Amino acid sequence: MESAPHQDEEISAPGLRKIIHVDMDAFFASVEQRDDPSLRGKPVAVGGSRERGVVAAASYEARKFGVRSAQPSVVAARLCPALIFKPPRFEAYRAVSQQIRAIFREYTPLVEPLAMDEAYLDVTQDIKGIGSATRIAELIRARIKAETGLTASAGVSYNKFLAKIASDQNKPDGLCVIRPGEGADFVAALPVRRFHGVGPRGAEKMAALGIETGADLRARDIAFLREHFGSLADYLYRAARAIDLRAVKPNRPRKSLGGERTFDRDISTGPGLRQVLEGIIEMVWQDIEKAKAQGRTVTLKLRLSDFSIRTHARTLDRFVEGRGEFAGIARELLDDLLPLPLAVRLMGLTLSGFEAAEAPPPVEGGGQMVLF
Numbered sequence: 001m002e003s004a005p006h007q008d009e010e011i012s013a014p015g016l017r018k019i020i021h022v023d024m025d026a027f028f029a030s031v032e033q034r035d036d037p038s039l040r041g042k043p044v045a046v047g048g049s050r051e052r053g054v055v056a057a058a059s060y061e062a063r064k065f066g067v068r069s070a071q072p073s074v075v076a077a078r079l080c081p082a083l084i085f086k087p088p089r090f091e092a093y094r095a096v097s098q099q100i101r102a103i104f105r106e107y108t109p110l111v112e113p114l115a116m117d118e119a120y121l122d123v124t125q126d127i128k129g130i131g132s133a134t135r136i137a138e139l140i141r142a143r144i145k146a147e148t149g150l151t152a153s154a155g156v157s158y159n160k161f162l163a164k165i166a167s168d169q170n171k172p173d174g175l176c177v178i179r180p181g182e183g184a185d186f187v188a189a190l191p192v193r194r195f196h197g198v199g200p201r202g203a204e205k206m207a208a209l210g211i212e213t214g215a216d217l218r219a220r221d222i223a224f225l226r227e228h229f230g231s232l233a234d235y236l237y238r239a240a241r242a243i244d245l246r247a248v249k250p251n252r253p254r255k256s257l258g259g260e261r262t263f264d265r266d267i268s269t270g271p272g273l274r275q276v277l278e279g280i281i282e283m284v285w286q287d288i289e290k291a292k293a294q295g296r297t298v299t300l301k302l303r304l305s306d307f308s309i310r311t312h313a314r315t316l317d318r319f320v321e322g323r324g325e326f327a328g329i330a331r332e333l334l335d336d337l338l339p340l341p342l343a344v345r346l347m348g349l350t351l352s353g354f355e356a357a358e359a360p361p362p363v364e365g366g367g368q369m370v371l372f
Contacts, residue, residue: 016180018133019248020121021155021163022140024100025172027117028057031093032086034149042084049073049085052262052345056088060172093117096148103143107136112248118167120160122248134177141175157183161244164196183242188215195239197232214240257293259284260348266305268343277334280349281327288326288351294319296353298326300333303346312337315353326351 024030028046033039043062047055053073065080077083097116104111107130110122123136130136137154144152151173155166162178165187169176178186191213193203209228211217218240225233238244261280267273277300288295298320299313312333320326330349 016158017122017247018124018126019157019160019163020123020133020137020140021160021167022100022104022119022121022137022144023153023155023164023167023171024117024144025151025153026057026059026063027096027150028088028093029059029062029086030150031089031096033059035092039084039086043067043080043082044084044086045073045076046086046088047073048087048262049077050264052264053085054262096150099148100144100152103140103147107140110248110250112250120163120248134175137175141173159183159242159244160246160248161196161239162186162242165190165194168194184218187240187242188213188218190214192217195236197235202232255354256299256350256352257284257287257291257295258299258348258350258352259287260301260346262346263344266343266345268340270338273334273338273344273347274331276347277330277349278327280347281323281330284349284351285323285326289323293351293354295351296320297351298329298333299350299352300330300337301346301348301350302337302340302344304340304342305345306342307345308342310337310340320351 029044032044032046033042039059041061042059043065044059045055045062045067046057047053051074055067055069055071055073055076057069058067058071058076062076062080062083065083067076067080067083073085077085093116101111101113101119104119104121107128108121108123108125109127110125112120114120121136121140123133126133126136128136130139133156137156141152141154144150153167153171153174155163155169155176155178157163157166157178158180162183166176166178191203192198192206192211193200195214198206205228206212206217211220217236222233222237225236229236259280261276263276267276287293296317296319297313297315299311302310304310314329314333320329
């Protein structure tokens with residue numbers, strides 16, 4: 001549903017918002033290709049190339065071979081033998097993200113970042129008097145291309161759910177508009193795997209229940225959905241009807257801050273795990289200081305060699321006081337879990353519990369940095 005400019009004026013109906021979802025195209029990989037011209041036109045993956053590495057982002061050339069984000073690097077390399085791995089450069093990605101957000105804020109103060117590479121914008125007020133949300137989206141995409149050398153796709157609609165779906169409709173470098181009166185039919189024709197929040201396993205479960213499309217989902221009543229999908233039922237019921245009343249929240253508070261590391265080889269000894277923990281403590285604490293975060297809960301996560309997960313947390317009745325206390329709690333959490341029945345392949349550490357104080361500002365990447 002690619003749209004011509006200036007055709008979204010009916011979104012001005014009373015009570016309806018004008019929402020844009022902007023999503024950068026293969027962001028990390030595109031930055032690498034921009035900064036290194038020798039990579040252009042070639043399959044590129046950002047992430048670790050080692051045995052336990054994970055793909056963080058893949059260029060569109062790599063995606064043609066089936067390479068995807070969150071895929072083990074060994075699988076990606078098998079799918080695409082010519083794949084070029086680049087280590088992540090988060091400072092470079094953050095710098096570009098800041099450029100993009102500065103562009104957004106010239107058109108509206110209501111910007112809700114979801115990650116470094118995507119955000120919702122509420123342009124209902126139209127502070128520049130442009131007169132069309134579609135035209136605003138076009139201008140933003142053109143500005144991003146001119147100022148960063150990168151392409152972005154955008155979706156325009158009257159709620160967040162539809163705008164996000166629309167931004168993925170004509171990728172890469174595309175625009176899609178879903179107007180009032182079109183949302184329900186648009187959603188009905190979609191495969192349920194396109195619904196935000198429905199992962200591959202969720203789509204498989206729905207398929208087993210005879211639910212393949214939005215129309216199939218809309219045909220199920222709320223009792224059926226609650227029986228089979230629990231707390232997700234209300235969301236699915238509304239989404240199948242293109243209903244989303246959420247506002248764009250420019251100061252969306254983050255709930256946690258942390259990092260994790262996947263090991264090159266499984267670690268089975270206490271001394272080895274303690275040594276790794278010290279490096280993660282240092283990395284996470286640097287981010288905590290940078291964000292000026294204050295939290296009450298420290299959580300340690302371990303993924304064992306059989307992919308089962310062990311977590312252990314401690315919550316104080318006050319904020320954690322400084323690096324020393326944070327590190328001490330983390331070490332105690334690990335000691336409490338030792339000895340383990342199996343070797344460990346991943347370790348993560350998180351600070352959370354910001355609710356009772358002013359939360360730190362949102363951080364790119366959803367607040368959980370992965371070390372490759």
